Amino acid sequence: SQTIHQWPATLVQPVGSPLSLECTVEGTSNPNLYWYRQAAGRGLQLLFYSVGIGQISSEVPQNLSASRPQDRQFILSSKKLLLSDSGFYLCAWRNGPPYNEQFFGPGTRLTVL
Amino acid sequence: AQSVTQLGSHVSVSEGALVLLRCNYSSSVPPYLFWYVQYPNQGLQLLLKYTSAATLVKGINGFEAEFKKSETSFHLTKPSAHMSDAAEYFCALGGANNLFFGTGTRLTVIP
Numbered sequence: 001s002q003t004i005h006q007w008p009a010t011l012v013q014p015v016g017s018p019l020s021l022e023c024t025v026e027g028t029s030n031p032n033l034y035w036y037r038q039a040a041g042r043g044l045q046l047l048f049y050s051v052g053i054g055q056i057s058s059e060v061p062q063n064l065s066a067s068r069p070q071d072r073q074f075i076l077s078s079k080k081l082l083l084s085d086s087g088f089y090l091c092a093w094r095n096g097p098p099y100n101e102q103f104f105g106p107g108t109r110l111t112v113l
Numbered sequence: 114a115q116s117v118t119q120l121g122s123h124v125s126v127s128e129g130a131l132v133l134l135r136c137n138y139s140s141s142v143p144p145y146l147f148w149y150v151q152y153p154n155q156g157l158q159l160l161l162k163y164t165s166a167a168t169l170v171k172g173i174n175g176f177e178a179e180f181k182k183s184e185t186s187f188h189l190t191k192p193s194a195h196m197s198d199a200a201e202y203f204c205a206l207g208g209a210n211n212l213f214f215g216t217g218t219r220l221t222v223i224p
Contacts, residue, residue, distance in 0.1 A: 032210065034211070042216075043203070043214060043215070043216040043217050044157075044203065044214045044217075046211060049210060049211060051210065057210075088154070090156055090157070092156075092157075098145070098164075100145060100207035100208070100210075100211075100212065101145075101147055101159055101162055101207070101212075102212055103159065104149075104156035104157040104158070105156050106155060106156045107154070107155065107156050109154065
């Protein structure tokens with residue numbers, strides 16, 4: 001069966017510090033991978049998705065970047081965090097069509113102070 | 114354009130009462146629709162999915178949803194609410210590479 005891991009589970013970082021969040025998937029190959037953010041009181045915002053190694057699509061301009069160095073690894077980064085980067089970050093994976101349902105990791109709670 | 118609208122950002126029901134969470138969609142192609150549940154500080158869990166095989170879809174935890182093309186709706190129901198159902202619920206529409214999510218409905222269950 002497939003599993004998805006995210007770490008760390010929680011993170012408190014000062015403004016201006018760098019960020020690296022990691023997501024890995026087990027039990028599947030060549031999945032689509034996704035990064036979402038939930039800010040307090042708001043819904044899900046798609047940040048990035050990837051259909052393969054080195055292929056990243058950005059949905060919104062922002063202070064963050066993503067990379068996919070391996071088939072089942074997806075990394076979310078920032079060089080300098082802003083207060084507005086605080087939120088709950090979720091990674092998800094998807095098998096191929098037709099149904100396109102996504103399966104989510106446990107999330108990382110990021111607080112920028 | 115594809116989109117999902119969830120009516121009611123907050124819904125409160127008494128324990129044992131009917132749960133009804135509303136979702137309407139807009140799609141130019143036959144839709145694939147999903148309901149997810151999110152408990153506090155956790156990821157989203159797939160409750161059920163509509164894939165055109167049957168209009169009434171049964172999911173986990175006693176939830177079900179009915180696809181109504183004429184109403185472009187996919188409302189989520191449960192006959193009797195339980196305290197453990199308190200969570201946030203998201204309706205989603207399948208796109209080519211992504212899911213289009215609604216803004217979510219927070220369900221409160223009153224004892």
